[in-house]
Amino acid sequence: MARQTVFYGAVISPETLSEYQAYPHSLLCVNTSGNINWIVEDVVDSAVQDLLSQYGALEADFIELKHGEFIMPGFVDTHTHAPQVPNIGSGQQHELLDWLAQYTFPMEARFSDVGFARRAYESVVRRIIDCGTTTCCYYGTLHLESTKVLADIVHAYGQRAFVGKCNMDRHAPDNYVEPSADASLAATHALIAHIRALPSPLVQPVITPRFAISCTPPLLGALGALARADQSLLIQTHLSENASEVTFTRSLFSECTSYTDVYDHYGLLGPRTVLAHAVYLDDAEVALIKARDAGVSHCPTSNFNLSSGICKVGAMLDKGIKVGLGTDVSGGFSTSILTAIQHASIASKALAFHSPAPAEATFAGRQLPLSALLHLATLGGAQVCGLQDRVGSLAPGKAFDALLVSVRADAGNPGLWGADLDRELCTGDGARGGLDAMLERFFFTGDDRNVRRVYVQGRWIGGAEERR
């Protein structure tokens, strides 16, 4: 941003799993570095000029939000596969291992063609940004050059992201497998060097062993050693998604006490590890994840779609485990975290049908409240990828990674027209001025039409409204 920008209007931001801030009339100032400078809540119109003067912001760009619009933190997608976006909506009658073999590996293999990868990734990244994802953990394919292209595109489009070259040296088709652990490691190093040479630090590399089945013990060991040697690297992988996968993994690693223990054994389980799915865990595995302070990416759309199962998120939250949301395309059929929010809510309700809440539980066995859904989609995701001090909520000193959301009729989403017509709903009673109702409607009936603007580090990078 060349100048400071001040937004005047409704601001929503998570605080804890049980509470969030919702102020209908805030002033929020973004400085020229794209960080939030200051926020003043509950500002009446007549006080705006005085406050701008007091803060030395009379020259700032001034954006006044309309009735039915609000600012909130951008979504954090803690797990998705960029090369699988072209496969969205196909092969969904299969469970994980058949789906990988019949649909996923053949599509990913096509990314050996760098030209194909460039065309695909340009549209994939644009689509994910326009859904409101300001930080994204991306799996690429096995291919070094194509994954460099993915990182370049993410960087050029201005999204905050982690980009990983998938590691896979066994149990894969001949045309889509790495020749050795050494080759896989060398390509991983080359991708890390490439990403770190990009002009801005918004894009970071991530160690990406596909899952234990796909990696030989020497490869897992080498990646664990890399993670130990470079403590700034994130690790992402899949854990315990599907019953057949768990059985196969246990047969491959009989020396380990559990699937989770495989990653721990090879030095891949720590505070910077993002574990996608975590559906079939026993108590000892949950305790191990907590002890290592690893984070879980809850991917409910994928878990329903591939008939995998339901992650017991509430129980993990009660234990203090970090949890965020993942779209997991194309196991999941939507690039939008809004869909993951909807399915996280349904998943919690489905669990509650069968296992009512224990007396001491806050979240286990209960439907997730709106506050927890907001937290999972933003600050929880930021915690999972170690970015909680930079993003995930709106506070002075943090980066302005944010969405300008509209639930107005002119956003063009017929599912939300009532929110505009019904001023009582949007205005509401009391200090929160109907913001709870607007947020709930956005989460459950909103889509990318309602994501009017997407900002990362103060830069307007996408959304439905045409950029200047």
Ligand SMILES: O=c1[nH]c(=O)c2nc[nH]c2[nH]1
């Ligand atoms: O949902 C998933 N998508 C994948 O691509 C994958 N690979 C291993 N395990 C996986 N699970």
Ligand SMILES: [Zn+2]
């Ligand atoms: Zn996945």
